[in-house]
Amino acid sequence: xxxxxxxxxxxxxxxxxxxxxxxxxxxxxxxxxxxxxxxxxxxxxxxxxxxxxxxxxxxxxxxxxxxxxxxxxxxxxxxxxxxxxxxxxxxxxxxxxxxxxxxxxxxxxxxx
Numbered sequence: 001x002x003x004x005x006x007x008x009x010x011x012x013x014x015x016x017x018x019x020x021x022x023x024x025x026x027x028x029x030x031x032x033x034x035x036x037x038x039x040x041x042x043x044x045x046x047x048x049x050x051x052x053x054x055x056x057x058x059x060x061x062x063x064x065x066x067x068x069x070x071x072x073x074x075x076x077x078x079x080x081x082x083x084x085x086x087x088x089x090x091x092x093x094x095x096x097x098x099x100x101x102x103x104x105x106x107x108x109x110x111x112x
Contacts, residue, residue, distance in 0.1 A: 025088075025103050026086050026087065026088045026103035026104050026105035027045070027046040027105060028043050028044060028045050028046060028071060028084075028086050028105060028107070029043070029044045029046055029107075030042075030043060030044075030084070030107055030109055031043070031044065033107070033108070033109045033110065034109070034110045034112065035076070035109065035110075035111055035112075036111070036112060037076065037077075037078070037079055037111055037112065038075060039075070040073045040074070040075050041058075041073065041074045041075070041076065041084075041109065042073060043056075043071035043072070043073075043074075043084070043086075044071065045069050045071055051069070051088035051089060051090050051103075052067070052089060052090055053065065053066070053067050053088075053089040054066045054067075054068075054069070054071070054086060054087070054088055054089070055086070055087040055089070056071065056072050056084065056085070056086050057084065057085040057086075057087075058072075058074050058076075058082065058084055059082030059083045059084055059085070060076055060077075060078070060082055062074065071086075076111045078111070079111050079112055080110075080111055081108055081109070081110050081111075082108065082109055082110075082111065083106050083107070083108050084106065084107050084108070084109060085104060085105070085106045086104065086105050086106075087102055087103070087104045088102065088103045088104075089101075089102050090102070
């Protein structure tokens with residue numbers, strides 16, 4: 001019985017140590033939410049917490065997957081309003097107990 005309790009406590013401590021309890025939050029800002037056709041859209045990540053990968057959907061069919069906190073620079077080829085969606089991924093090195101966490105943010109821009 002003592003061995004079972006010891007094993008249980010070990011697993012609880014292991015799980016607590018490898019999985020962060022704080023929430024992962026996606027946050028980015030657009031330097032200018034209204035841009036001219038042909039201008040480069042510049043994005044800023046306002047936090048990166050423990051994200052290890054970023055996925056960007058630019059709203060025009062273009063997507064980027066980036067393994068660092070440098071956001072893509074994008075040029076739109078048509079006028080309109082686009083919704084940019086960023087998803088932050090946090091991967092753990094201990095896959096047996098900890099799950100991947102994600103967070104998403106969306107923001108609209110206008111190309112004129």
